[in-house]
Amino acid sequence: MSKTLYEKLWESHVVCTTGSGSCLLYIDRHYLHEVSTPQSFESLRTDKLSVRRPETNIAVADHSVPTRRDGRPIADPQAAAQIALLEQNCLDFSIPYIPLDSDEQGIVHVIGPEQGLSLPGMTIVCGDSHTSTHGAFGALAFGIGASECGTVMATQCLLQKQARSMRVHFTGRLQDGITAKDLALALIAKIGTAGAVGHAIEFTGEPIRNLSMEGRMTLCNMAIEAGSRTGLVAPDETTLEYIKGRKGAPKGEDWDKACAYWATLQSDSKASYDKEVELCVTSILPQVTYGTRPDQSLPDNGWIPASLTDDARNALTYMGIEPETEFDQIGIDYAFIGSCTNGRIEDLRAAAAQIKGRHVAHGVTALVVPGSGLVKKQAEAEGLDRLFLDAGFEWRAPGCSLCVAMNDDRLPAGSRCASTSNRNFEGRQGVGSRTHLMSPLMAAEAAINGRIVRTMGTGS
Amino acid sequence: MRPLTIVKSLAVSLPEANIDTDIIYPARFLTDTRKVGLGEYAFLDRHESNPDFPIRTGMEQKILIANENFGSGSSREQAPWALADLGLRVLIAPSFGDIFHGNCFRNGLLPICLPVPTVHELHRSAVLGREFEINLVDRHIRIDGTRLAIRFDVPPDGRESLLNGWNETTRILENHTDDIITFEHKQRSEQPWLWH
Numbered sequence: 282m283s284k285t286l287y288e289k290l291w292e293s294h295v296v297c298t299t300g301s302g303s304c305l306l307y308i309d310r311h312y313l314h315e316v317s318t319p320q321s322f323e324s325l326r327t328d329k330l331s332v333r334r335p336e337t338n339i340a341v342a343d344h345s346v347p348t349r350r351d352g353r354p355i356a357d358p359q360a361a362a363q364i365a366l367l368e369q370n371c372l373d374f375s376i377p378y379i380p381l382d383s384d385e386q387g388i389v390h391v392i393g394p395e396q397g398l399s400l401p402g403m404t405i406v407c408g409d410s411h412t413s414t415h416g417a418f419g420a421l422a423f424g425i426g427a428s429e430c431g432t433v434m435a436t437q438c439l440l441q442k443q444a445r446s447m448r449v450h451f452t453g454r455l456q457d458g459i460t461a462k463d464l465a466l467a468l469i470a471k472i473g474t475a476g477a478v479g480h481a482i483e484f485t486g487e488p489i490r491n492l493s494m495e496g497r498m499t500l501c502n503m504a505i506e507a508g509s510r511t512g513l514v515a516p517d518e519t520t521l522e523y524i525k526g527r528k529g530a531p532k533g534e535d536w537d538k539a540c541a542y543w544a545t546l547q548s549d550s551k552a553s554y555d556k557e558v559e560l561c562v563t564s565i566l567p568q569v570t571y572g573t574r575p576d577q578s579l580p581d582n583g584w585i586p587a588s589l590t591d592d593a594r595n596a597l598t599y600m601g602i603e604p605e606t607e608f609d610q611i612g613i614d615y616a617f618i619g620s621c622t623n624g625r626i627e628d629l630r631a632a633a634a635q636i637k638g639r640h641v642a643h644g645v646t647a648l649v650v651p652g653s654g655l656v657k658k659q660a661e662a663e664g665l666d667r668l669f670l671d672a673g674f675e676w677r678a679p680g681c682s683l684c685v686a687m688n689d690d691r692l693p694a695g696s697r698c699a700s701t702s703n704r705n706f707e708g709r710q711g712v713g714s715r716t717h718l719m720s721p722l723m724a725a726e727a728a729i730n731g732r733i734v735r736t737m738g739t740g741s
Numbered sequence: 742m743r744p745l746t747i748v749k750s751l752a753v754s755l756p757e758a759n760i761d762t763d764i765i766y767p768a769r770f771l772t773d774t775r776k777v778g779l780g781e782y783a784f785l786d787r788h789e790s791n792p793d794f795p796i797r798t799g800m801e802q803k804i805l806i807a808n809e810n811f812g813s814g815s816s817r818e819q820a821p822w823a824l825a826d827l828g829l830r831v832l833i834a835p836s837f838g839d840i841f842h843g844n845c846f847r848n849g850l851l852p853i854c855l856p857v858p859t860v861h862e863l864h865r866s867a868v869l870g871r872e873f874e875i876n877l878v879d880r881h882i883r884i885d886g887t888r889l890a891i892r893f894d895v896p897p898d899g900r901e902s903l904l905n906g907w908n909e910t911t912r913i914l915e916n917h918t919d920d921i922i923t924f925e926h927k928q929r930s931e932q933p934w935l936w937h
């Protein structure tokens with residue numbers, strides 16, 4: 282019988298069925314961070330349980346860490362305690378932990394792939410909804426809650442129900458300057474934030490094959506913003522090239538065996554999906570959101586629509602924008618380049634090329650926050666830090682930073698930010714703050730102009 | 742976990758769609774490592790903009806009638822913990838965020854999906870101050886003063902867990918340790934690279 286990639290990944294991890302429509306699914310990798318695990322460890326202690334395979338777990342602090350560190354102690358006592366608790370828990374349960382001062386520290390979804398720990402064919406979980414990122418490798422990766430983090434550590438399994446399958450097929454050719462972020466936002470605008478609820482998305486088509494691993498990660502990262510816990514791209518040469526030689530990658534004979542197995546991780550040509558969406562990418566312009574949901578994207582003509590749903594009207598009120606205005610009249614106060622969506626080396630290179638020789642607009646605070654210590658080091662080796670600093674950007678240490686506003690980086694109420702993160706929800710970057718989502722290219726351009734300007738197409 | 746069989750209570754109506762977990766539990770309180778006592782943070786930003794916002798500490802209703810895509814976004818389990826801490830036990834909406842939906846069952850909260858027109862009716866009943874009876878045993882909602890008996894479906898696993906107050910982790914270990922060992926042997930020989 283023909284099978285989709287999702288079905289193959291699912292079936293290869295079923296330990297048993299439970300009789301009520303759920304399966305016990307085996308989990309190969311668990312990433313931990315400081316926010317979603319304190320209560321998981323507490324449950325392990327209450328139930329007197331140990332961790333079944335500590336070596337399949339890896340922990341790092343990212344959400345609450347300050348991005349101005351220089352070896353100083355963490356000022357926020359609650360954040361300091363939360364991070365210290367993660368360290369202690371890892372010590373008590375023999376779980377590998379990447380310390381804050383290590384070059385390998387970074388956002389959990391950046392460091393996993395970087396270390397070669399996210400491999401095709403695996404099941405990967407983390408107490409974080411953007412775990413869908415790792416699906417870029419052809420792994421079944423999804424976000425879970427803290428209770429499930431405890432369950433995975435103790436049993437190496439989770440009780441799960443199989444999702445329906447969904448194919449998002451891209452056709453056409455991306456224009457220069459259009460990134461994976463634009464693809465993701467255009468898709469979400471088309472199908473809505475609940476467009477893929479209950480489904481596991483597989484991305485297919487020529488434009489996907491042409492994306493780098495970084496681009497694929499950006500796209501899969503945003504699958505959750507369309508409601509899908511899982512985004513998938515079948516592994517190919519690009520995938521193997523990225524993985525080969527990384528710290529956690531299989532070596533020698535194992536590598537050959539693994540490659541042979543990974544080659545089978547494709548949807549069969551006759552496989553059928555529960556839902557199919559097709560999107561031609563040729564005419565996609567740089568995307569930018571105007572509202573408080575990732576699917577509220579600016580129309581191609583660059584004008585905020587005149588007729589709006591109640592929802593969109595409320596969003597505009599929150600955002601402090603009038604209907605029927607031309608978008609590039611709106612000034613920004615902040616620009617943020619970073620997060621697990623767009624904090625990888627390729628993102629920083631694109632932004633740096635955009636700002637070279639120019640300067641951040643007066644009154645704008647612009648932050649570049651590399652996704653990991655290794656990304657930071659690489660960027661510094663390429664001189665990107667100098668380009669950013671000379672242009673008036675701040676160059677920070679790795680962490681979630683302004684993506685989540687639960688660390689020292691927070692925006693004041695009423696301020697407006699051009700952001701490469703993934704959620705423009707009310708208050709996501711600080712109480713009352715206003716977020717416009719876009720690509721690193723667009724955010725860099727916004728920082729320079731002090732307003733959001735499309736880097737190409739109508740409205741530029 | 743506290744079992745759930747029958748819940749009788751007034752209901753609170755929150756008709757706004759797309760209430761994400763950032764709204765339910767603002768990120769800045771995520772450095773709190775507790776699991777109980779988080780109710781004080783629930784919907785805090787809504788309280789600031791609307792002093793009469795009904796979902797707050799001291800509320801008496803155990804049932805929340807919400808709208809589409811409730812609990813979407815971030816996987817933070819602090820959202821269901823905070824709602825449970827306020828004494829809520831049943832959430833009714835046309836649809837829920839996937840991860841949030843699953844998290845509810847592990848925390849003594851019953852999420853019920855019903856069609857939009859039905860949920861609309863329930864909002865009206867909630868506003869009219871009618872008492873609801875949610876019966877997880879026979880899977881019916883009954884509303885005081887009406888002859889309505891609305892049947893609902895709920896995933897069988899989740900239902901059983903709630904009815905019995907089960908702990909998922911210890912139950913897996915009790916019932917499936919042998920299955921897990923068998924799986925591991927097989928995977929180890931077929932995909933050895935996952936085992937070094």
Ligand code: SF4
Pocket residue numbers: 343344388389390409411620621622680681684685702703
């Ligand atoms: S960067 Fe943002 S989305 Fe990514 S893990 Fe951190 S908080 Fe979550």
